[in-house]
Amino acid sequence: MKSTEIKFTAIPSTEEVKAERDRLAYRSRYGRVLRSTIYALVVVAAVAVLLATLFLPVLQVSGDSMNPTLEDRDILLLVKSDSMKTGDLCGFYWQNKLLLKRVIGQPGDVISMDEDGHVTVNGTVLDEPYVDELALGECDIRFPYQVPENRYFVLGDHRSVSIDSRSSVIGCVEKSQVVGRVFLRIWPLNRLAVF
Incomplete structure (x- = not known):
């Protein structure tokens, strides 16, 4: 005759049940916190990208045409605007590149520049x-030069190396090319500045 073995499992104690419930509750809480943290980070990143794209573009300076005001590898925050005034630093698109220059002349202004580099508006x-x-x-344009309608005459601060509105390669910048006005230098931190 065959014997059947019956195995009994011990019933867990109240403390063991409570410990298991606490462990499962902690695990559930941890999962919720992790998911909510990930969702919050995704939302913050999306808002930052949206702000940077629509209102406050961020760009890094490349080159020396704006020395000493801006240096190579400075990181800037721009404010979206197509309305500039004389003296503003502006970012604009030229041949799929974003250039930074200083607005010197408004539409209709008459610009002159002598051999020594003195600018007259x-x-x-x-x-x-x-x-x-x-x-x-x-410089390959003739002075005096009148700025055409809906355009700005721009110059780099490092005049000996900057290629800007003095050259017919770039010329005057159309208002539609302007991305915005330089608002803040955010990097390097020791040179933080509002413009």
Whole structure:
């Protein structure tokens, strides 16, 4: 005759049941917190991208055409705008590149520049404390030059190396090309500045 073995499992104690319930509750809570943290990070990232795209573009300076005001590898925050005033630093698209220059002339202004690099707008010589070294630079336009409608005359602060509105390669910048006005230098931190 065959014997059947019956195995009995011990009934867990109240403490063991409570410990298991606490463990499962902790695991469930941990999962909820993890999911909500991930959702919050995704939302924050999406909002940051949306802000950067629509209102506050961020860009990194590449090159020396804006020295000493801006240096290579500075990171800037722009404010979206197509309305600039003389002296503003602006970012604009040119041949799928984003360039940074200073607005010197508005639509209709008459710009002149002498051999020494002194700039005159509508008969008034500009005081340009942001320029270390005045120079005529690369220039193939004839002065006096009248800025066409819906365009800005822009110059780099490092006049001897900057290619800007003095060159017919770039010329005057159309308002539709303007991305925005430089608002804040956010990097490097020791050179944080509002413009």
